[in-house]
Amino acid sequence: MSRSSSQHRYPVADPHGDVRLPMSRRSMLVAGGLTFCGMSLPDLVSRPASAAPSSATGKAKSTILIWLGGGASHIDTWDMKPDAPANIRGPFKPIETSVPGIQLCEHLPMLAQQAQRLAIVRSLGHYRRGTGDHHAGYYYNLTGHRPDPSFPQLLNARKPRPTDWPAIGTVVGLKSPAHPYLPQSITLPSKPGAPQYTRPGQFAARLGAQHDPLYVLGDADDPMKFAAPAIELKKDVSVDRLVSRRQLLDDLNESERVFDNYANVGSLQTFQEKAFTLLRSSQGKNAFDLSGESDSVIERYGKTHNGMSMLMARRLVEAGVPFVSVFWKGNKKLADAKKCKSGGGWDTHGNNFTCLKEVLLPELDRCFSALLDDLGERGLLDQTLVMVNSEMGRKPKIGDPRSGGEKGQGRDHWTHAQSVLFAGGGIRGGQAYGTSDRHAAYPADLPTAPEDIAKTVYHAMGINDLTAIDKGGRPYNLMAEGRAITELF
Helix, strand or coil: CCCCCCCCCCCCCCCCCCCCCCCCHHHCEECCCCEECCEECCCCCCCCCCCCCCCCCCCCCEEEEEECCCCCCHHHCCCCCCCCCHHHHCCCCEEECCCCCCEEECCCHHHHCCHHHEEEEEEECCCCCCCCCHHHHHHHHHHCCCCCCHHHHHHHHCCCCCCCCCCHHHHHHHHCCCCCCCCCEEEECCCCCCHHHCCCCCCCHHHCHHHCCEECEEECCEEEEEECCCECCCCCCCHHHHHCHHHHHHHHCCHHHHHHCCCCCCCCHHHHHHHHHHHHCHHHHHHCCHHHCCHHHHHHHCCCHHHHHHHHHHHHHHCCCCEEEEECCCCHHHHHHCCCCCCCCCCCCCCHHHHHHHHHHHHHHHHHHHHHHHHHHCCCHHHEEEEEECCCEECCCCCEHHHCEHHHCCCCEECCCEEEEEECCCCCCCEEECEECCCCCCEEECCECHHHHHHHHHHHCCCCCCEEECCCCCEEECCCCCCCCHHHC
C-alpha cells in the first residue's frame, strides 16, 4: 500500500519549481504481484531530471490516447478517499482490485480485474498554470505546454492558432517512421468542440498542417459507421476515377473551405496527397472496416460510439499507426433519459453521481477493459502505450452553485489535482505513482505536471530527439520543460 504522506499545500509541490519534494520509491505503490466513407486529413534547454534515469528504453511502437473530455472526476474513479467527509467522498465506495493495495471505484468492476496492467499517476496538477477553462485544459494536457496569456483573456473564444505548440500525437507522428499507407496520427470518433469553439491543442500547429491528425468521425445512430467529412469523395466518384490523380485532387479541393472552418492552419496539399494514397490502398481501407470483426469481439467492446472507437483504435495500431486518439463522445439521448446533466460527457457540474454510475462508468469499464484484454491477447499490449487522460479533475467538495449547490450533487472544475492512467508500452503494471492529499485536492508527493506526462509518452515511444525546424530553417526544442516519469517503466 502507498505510504501516508504529510499534507503538502499547493503550490509547494510544483514539480518544476525551485523546491521539489524528495523522490522515493516508497512513495510509489508497486505490487508484485467501417464502413469507411471518407477521411479528414484536414528555447530553452531541458531541465535536468532530479531522479536517476531508468535504464529502460522506449519499446512502444504506437500510442492510444483515450480522452475523457469535460474533466473526469478523479476522486470518484481512480483516487477515491473513503475516509474523507461525506460531502467530499460522495456515495461511491472503493473496491479491491487484482493488485493488493490498489482500489478503484465500485462501478469499475471489470477494470478492477485489470489493475495488474495499470499504472495510475495520482499526483498530476496544473500548478496555477491553467485557467480552469476547458480550452486551456485541453491545450495544456494535449501538448504538454502551459497555456499562454491569451487563454484566460479569451476563454472559449480562444481558437487554435498556427503558432500554438503541437499536440503530443502530432509530435509522435513526426518522429516515428513514416507509415507506408496510413496517416501518422488519427483522431476518432469526433473533433473536440463545435467549429466556433474548436478546442486548441489537438493540431500540429507550428509543425505544419501536413502533420495534423486525420479525423475519422463516428455516427451516434450507427456505431459501426465511420466517416470523415472534411475530405470526402462525392457520391458520383467511382473507383475508376481514383486512378486519375488530377481528377481526384480537383474533387478534393473544396475540402479546404470545410477544413478552414475548424482551424486556420494552412494548405491541404499534403493532405490531398495522403488522401489519394490511402483511397487507392486496399490495406488502408481495410484498416477502417469493422465488418470483419466477430460478433463476440463487438459484443465485448459494446456496440456504442466509444466502444467501436476503441475497437477501431486496436485495428489501427495493429496496422502500425503510431498515434490514435479516442475522444470520448457522449450519448446525449441516454444522458437525458438518465437525468444526467453532462450531455453524456465528463463535465459533471450537476448530478455527478447519476452521470457516472448510470451512464459514463459502465461504458468506460466495458470498452476500456475490452481494449486492454484484446491488445493483450493479440500480443500488442507490450508495444502499445495506452493512456487515459482528461483536461482536468473535479472539485472535491460536492456542490456547484451553478447547478443547485449541494442539492445539485455536482462537482465543479478542478485543475489542482487529477489522475492519469497508463498501460502497456513498457509500463510496469500494478502500481500507483504519487499521492494526492486526504481530500484529493492537491498533490501530496511526487508532483507531476502535463509536461511530464508528455515527456513520458515520448520516452515510451523511444523519442529522444525533440528538435524541429522552423520556417526560417532554425532548429528549436519541441518540449523544453518536464521530465519523463522513468520510474513507471
